[in-house]
Amino acid sequence: MQVFIAKDAAAAAAIAADIVENVVRSTPRPRIGMATGSTMVGVYRSLVDRHQAGALSFAESSVYLLDEYVGLDPGHPQAFRNVIRTDLADHVDLSNDAVFGPDGRAPDLEAEARRYDQLVTEARIDIQLLGIGGNGHIAFNEPGTPFDAPSSVVALREETRRDNARFFGSIDHIPRQAITQGIGTILQAREILLVALGPHKARPICDALEGPVSVDTPASAIQLHPEVSVVLDAEAASLLSAARPES
Ligand code: F6R
Numbered sequence: 053m054q055v056f057i058a059k060d061a062a063a064a065a066a067i068a069a070d071i072v073e074n075v076v077r078s079t080p081r082p083r084i085g086m087a088t089g090s091t092m093v094g095v096y097r098s099l100v101d102r103h104q105a106g107a108l109s110f111a112e113s114s115v116y117l118l119d120e121y122v123g124l125d126p127g128h129p130q131a132f133r134n135v136i137r138t139d140l141a142d143h144v145d146l147s148n149d150a151v152f153g154p155d156g157r158a159p160d161l162e163a164e165a166r167r168y169d170q171l172v173t174e175a176r177i178d179i180q181l182l183g184i185g186g187n188g189h190i191a192f193n194e195p196g197t198p199f200d201a202p203s204s205v206v207a208l209r210e211e212t213r214r215d216n217a218r219f220f221g222s223i224d225h226i227p228r229q230a231i232t233q234g235i236g237t238i239l240q241a242r243e244i245l246l247v248a249l250g251p252h253k254a255r256p257i258c259d260a261l262e263g264p265v266s267v268d269t270p271a272s273a274i275q276l277h278p279e280v281s282v283v284l285d286a287e288a289a290s291l292l293s294a295a296r297p298e299s
Pocket residue numbers: 086087088089090091092118119132182183184185186189190191192
């Protein structure tokens with residue numbers, strides 16, 4: 053595992069974008085697993101800047117979402133498919149039909165989770181971007197989720213709904229369920245890139261990187277993967293005990 057500690061969020065976003073750019077440039081038809089959430093906004097902005105400067109093309113890339121809320125209207129701005137469009141796809145040469153995600157309005161949600169799991173497994177993701185929840189979740193795999201659980205329909209914990217209330221104006225508007233890639237599905241990616249910013253991520257990052265591999269901290273599963281980069285700002289890195297130089 054390679055851990056990069058940047059002085060601030062902007063520097064962290066640039067390092068993460070460098071890692072993604074490297075995969076996009078060196079892979080014939082790159083398949084990129086994308087997370088949503090505030091952490092990724094700067095990373096995607098940096099990728100858009102590179103594209104607009106003529107330095108990076110996504111024409112050959114396809115994107116696979118980590119997760120999706122259940123029940124949101126297709127046009128809802130917080131539906132993750134729309135978030136990826138607004139933050140990235142609309143500004144780069146990535147075609148709309150190259151963005152894949154679970155359908156949170158499918159009539160049979162469990163069947164939809166199975167369909168998406170198979171799609172992601174067959175695609176074999178080249179690089180999977182991950183954020184981390186305040187409770188250590190990755191995607192919407194909350195503490196206690198077995199690492200070998202496939203993609204599934206999950207209930208969101210109250211703390212996750214509270215954390216994400218900022219995107220919806222009020223906790224009352226946040227869906228109670230999501231379809232999420234399973235941890236086992238995520239671990240199939242060839243490479244994983246976890247990004248965390250801010251002091252509220254210091255505890256889950258310390259648990260994930262230095263604690264035992266445990267379902268209590270879903271993100272600790274990345275210790276089981278051979279190709280992991282973790283990009284942190286100084287605040288998110290503040291509880292790590294191992295001495296690591298700033299990048
Ligand atoms: C989003 C996702 C979540 C977020 C995590 C961190 O697709 O799967 O696991 O990555 O909740 O969210 P932010 O970046 O908003 O702190």
